[in-house]
Amino acid sequence: MVNSFRAFLVNDLFGDPALYVGLPWARRALLFDLGDISALSAGRLLKISDVFVSHTHIDHFVGFDYLLRVLLGRPKVLRLYGPPGFSDHVEGKLRGYAWNLVDGYSLSIEVHEVQGDQVRRVCFSCPEGFRRRHVADSVAVEGLLVDEPEFRVRCVTLDHRIPCLAFSLEEPVHLNVDKVRLEALGLPVGPWLMDVKRAIRAGEPDDVLIRVAWSTGDRRYERSVPLGLLRQGVVRASPGQKLVYVTDAVGSEENRERILALARDADLFFCEAGYPERDADRARARYHLTTVQAGRLAAEAGSRRFAVFHLSPKYRDCGGDLVAEAMAAFAEAKGSPSRAAGASQRSPSIGHSPRA
Ligand SMILES: [Zn+2]
């Protein structure tokens, strides 16, 4: 099955947390946490529409200025989601600069501050000098922050001695194109299939006509195909994919229950593992998870794949051992040691982006 979400960690296992998730069908991207993102190209940064910030410890939020710098001249609305007090932290960053010579810039930053099931929406717009403007309050039923036809984002609040958000990214339904059937209808592969998927997700009726245009050599072709024909014969629906991002949480029973409620049946579970099991006391004192806690959580949630990140730099000389410990715990808790190798990181570098 083709991955709907193109996810990779921006930095290495010891670097600042930032998970980039490309949504190729929408030429758009999401970012989970906003640590150092200087390794991302301007092209990738410009695609970011929504940023989900777990909490504002500096290693999770220091990239805000960098992103602002790249997006500043763009006519764009950037949505940020974060825990209680988040709008004050964003405002504090914005107040750190002078905004008297930005005529013609129209960037707006929409902050969604999550407190329990309440979400406060505040806007900071460049034409308004980035002054705070309260927009609305709403309720996030079952932690639902974003509900679009192609994906949903939910959150739960974890204890990290301060509130820290964990997120799930879910695809309501996964749509696959049967290329053999497509060819049998004499239709080409192409970007028009994105429109088909969009129409199916939006529940449009069967008699909606989809325009297909293509060329072969000098000849141009065009056809209008009823959506129903494609829905029944070409596009196969299956359960949607699910990605989970959990970081900076103490290994308590309350956190475990909240994480499991969020992460049930994840296809890919990114989980911090700050410390090895031998330093469990230190992990607890710093309100972080251990490798074994992370591996067991991923297995208990029924995750198909598991990736650890955010190891303490203290263990830089034995990162591979920490990853192995987490993966062994995952495999053991799943009851199938052989699955670990194929379904997980084999080395600290897997799952990370080339610098671009
Ligand atoms: Zn933290």
Ligand SMILES: [Zn+2]
């Ligand atoms: Zn952290």
